[in-house]
Amino acid sequence: MDETTPPEHLNPLERFGRDIRQVRLARKLTQKQLGKATGYSEGYVSKVESGTLLPRPSQKFAKGCDLAFGTGDLFSGMLERIDQGEHPSWFVPYLNLERRASRILDYSTNVVKGILQTEAYAQAIFRSYFSRDEAEVIESKVDARLRRREVFALDSPPILWTILHEACLRTVVGGAEVMAGQLEFLLESADSPNVKLQVMPFSAGAPAASTRPFTVLRFTDSRTVLYTETRVGGRMHDSAQTVDAALDDYDLLRAHALPPDQSVTLIKTLLKEYRA
Known part of the structure; x- marks a missing residue:
């Protein structure tokens, strides 16, 4: 400079x-x-x-x-x-809460949750979403996404419980090599004591609850917030009725998803397919 x-x-x-x-x-x-x-x-x-x-x-x-x-x-x-x-203005309120949450409950339906994305996977996502932006802008967005993982380096990191629909694992983002790297990272994350991972398989049939992705943030002061996102932005919900309904949905999703060990087995199977 x-x-x-x-x-x-x-x-x-x-x-x-x-x-x-x-x-x-x-x-x-x-x-x-x-x-x-x-x-x-x-x-x-x-x-x-x-x-x-x-x-x-x-x-x-x-x-x-x-x-x-x-x-x-x-x-x-x-x-x-x-x-x-480096984040959309509508996402900043969620980001601030994510950094302070004690527990993150997430259900992803099409793509892997941002905090669990690899650099190559995130680059492919942003290149697709922001195809007209310059490379430097894309890199800035990718760096900002990867920095979200810093919450796991805190003295009291949150527990992340994520349910990934099998579609997240089979939707090819960036090519087979990128997907192989992403699945490898998911397997590494599943070994972390702060990450619980389940897969909702196609074989489960019709969704047990919501067909849309959502995230529930829980805090040490017993506060709970629901975050939902659409193509035009995100929204926070804190009414007791709405949050309770989301938690009921999440319980159903957990019950119908594969157990963590079987989820890991499925990811390993898919990883072999991408490597082949």
Whole structure:
């Protein structure tokens, strides 16, 4: 990043890096000193300030800067807004809740849930949905999607229970190689203590409940929220009647889906087909 570049010509991460550098210099700190204060290396700080760190600086670093600089939540809030800017505005309310949920109950009917997508699978999805966008825009969206996995690195990560209709596994996104990689990642995720995975097979017949995808978020304060999505956007529901109906639907779906061990077996079978 050229120091003479006008701010309006910088991308959000370059502006973030420039602001970090300006405050660091005003506080008379070296990159090495800031790195020590935030728990990162001098090289890490240098890449942040130049806007070249990929995929982007961590929230831990941003919060460390706020603490070292005495800037409250300035940089952590700035980084959060950058994240939000890479998602559709209607999705941001869900995203904020997903980061705080203690339990995520998801039913996916056509494509794998975003938080479980591989980079190649997400790229194929976005290239299809946003075929007129430039490659840099697509990559930004992919990076934002992959960063959703950071919730599993929290001290108290959520439990994700996902039911994937078999259509999610058989709909070829990006080709056989991409699908093989996606199924391999699902198998890895199923081994995690924080992920419970079931498959709703075609052989189950007519859906036991909803035919549309939905997600239920549960929180430690006993609050529960339902999220549904259509082609024109997403919607949050918190009325007791609506949420209870969704939970009843989810119980039915879990009862009719394959048990976790049989679900893994089916995914392995399909993986062999894609590899062949």
